[in-house]
Amino acid sequence: MGVRIAGGLLAVAALSAATTGCSAPEQPAHAQTLTAAEATQQPSETLEPLLQQALPNVEGKTFTSAVVDFPPGARAKPHRHGTAFVYAYVLHGTVRSGLEGESARTYHQGQNWVEKPGAHHVLTENTSRTEPARLLVVFVSDTGAPLKTDDPQP
Numbered sequence: 001m002g003v004r005i006a007g008g009l010l011a012v013a014a015l016s017a018a019t020t021g022c023s024a025p026e027q028p029a030h031a032q033t034l035t036a037a038e039a040t041q042q043p044s045e046t047l048e049p050l051l052q053q054a055l056p057n058v059e060g061k062t063f064t065s066a067v068v069d070f071p072p073g074a075r076a077k078p079h080r081h082g083t084a085f086v087y088a089y090v091l092h093g094t095v096r097s098g099l100e101g102e103s104a105r106t107y108h109q110g111q112n113w114v115e116k117p118g119a120h121h122v123l124t125e126n127t128s129r130t131e132p133a134r135l136l137v138v139f140v141s142d143t144g145a146p147l148k149t150d151d152p153q154p
Contacts (some may be wrong), residue, residue: 043074070133078122078151084141086115088147093133098123129131
């Protein structure tokens with residue numbers, strides 16, 4: 001079973017990596033104009049779920065995989081993943097990640113890390129101001145629980 005899951009994750013990673021070469025359709029010049037407020041707002045990440053499956057041999061737990069895209073310069077808000085165990089694999093680009101009480105680390109394409117249940121993720125950012133970054137993230141979480149909860153705004 002472990003080989004099938006690993007093979008599936010590699011297939012998802014390969015498919016996701018292949019999509020990074022796609023370019024967006026050209027937009028009219030007026031669509032690219034930003035207001036001053038938009039220009040100063042920090043870009044954030046987007047999460048696209050790929051697969052969600054209740055684990056048949058672990059009652060109350062769900063396996064979820066997702067692709068997380070970080071535009072150039074994007075930074076996630078500090079957050080937690082509840083009681084989920086999290087695995088992250090860098091498909092493209094470079095991401096800096098830091099958990100509370102630990103030094104931040106920089107991860108490049110092909111590198112990965114895990115987060116223990118209850119970890120406080122205080123830093124997640126794309127280190128490049130010009131290139132996007134992409135992660136494959138796998139969660140083993142309580143069924144029905146939110147995958148990410150941002151810290152309250154001060």
